[in-house]
Amino acid sequence: MIENKSEVSIGEKKSNFSVYFTEFRKILIQILVTFFALFLCLTPFAKKIYTFLTLPLQHKLPAHAHMIATDITSTFIAPFKLVFFVVLALLVPFIFFKLYSFIKSALFINEKKVFFLFFPLSIFLFYSGVGLGYFTILPTVLNFFIGMAPEAVIPMTDINEYLMFCIKFFLILGLVFQLPLLILILVYFHIIPIETLTNQRKYIFVGCFFVAMFITPPDILSMGIAALFMYLLFELGIILSKIVIRITKKQ
Structure with a gap:
């Protein structure tokens, strides 16, 4: 009898694994098909996008x-x-949604709420960082580097080098713009009290300038803009944390 029960248990585990693997493979195929379809749609516009x-x-x-x-x-x-x-950047929401649909059955209700709170905010902040970087920060950075060229030097940038520079630049900005989400997570999970963060504003303000020294060109304008953005992101994280705390208390 015991052997029969153990055999049934092993059989159920194998069956569950087979179901999960089949579902995961289905999701992976959907992601790949969507990726290649969107890639083919945008390929004719490759030169215009560049x-x-x-x-x-x-x-x-x-x-x-x-x-x-x-x-x-x-x-x-x-x-x-x-x-x-x-295409990869555009598909990030779709990829995470598909992965969520795969694991949602194993999540508790409060974990699902956390996902729907943090994930859309993370995507919005990332896209905001990239957009703001393209229209405001990137021109300032380029103007600095080109302006630093000696008079005898004509700036002629390689197209591939410029592409990789922009990819790294936008990725860093997208990650920096996750600062409000990081603050929200720290407060939401009671890792750091919000009072501690608000009381340390002046030190954080100075810290923003310290960090800006390492991620921006060595001119005061770029450093000041980066530090200001980081501090505004910090304040946004404080505001979002207060809103979430109020909503949580009401519930």
């Missing part, structure tokens, strides 16, 4: 300067590489 990315640089380059390709394949590969990253 041109859009280079607009901040083109506006800052001297009249006699232009971009170059040091590799014969760069003119072909760089635009499609950019499309790959654009």
Whole structure:
């Protein structure tokens, strides 16, 4: 009898694993199919998308300067590489939603609430960081680097190098813009009391300038803009934490 029960238990575990594996494979196929479909849709616009990315640089380059390709394949590969990253960025919400649909049956109600609170906020902050970086911070950074070139040097940026610079730049900004979410998580899970954060404002303000020294060009304008943005993100995290605390107390 005991052997029969153990055999049934093992059989159930194998059956459950098979079901989960089949469901996960189905989700993975859906993600890959969606990725390639969107990639194919955007491929005809690869050059236009890359041109859009280079607009901040083109506006800052001297009249006699232009971009170059040091590799014969760069003119072909760089635009499609950019499309790959654009599609990946656009699919992040879809990917996480599909993964959530896979694990939601194992989550408690409060864990589902946390997911629906934190995940959309994280996506919004990431996209906001990228958008703000493209329209405001990137032109300032490019203007600094180009302005630092000696008079005898003509800035001519390689298209692939510029692409990788922008990818790293936007990724860093997207992560920096997660600061409000980090503060919200620390307060929500009672890791750090909100009173401690509010009482340390002046030290955090100074800390923002200290961090800005390492992530921005060494000019006062770029450093000040970065520090100001980080401090505003900190204050946004405090405001969101207070709102969530009030909602939690009412419930």
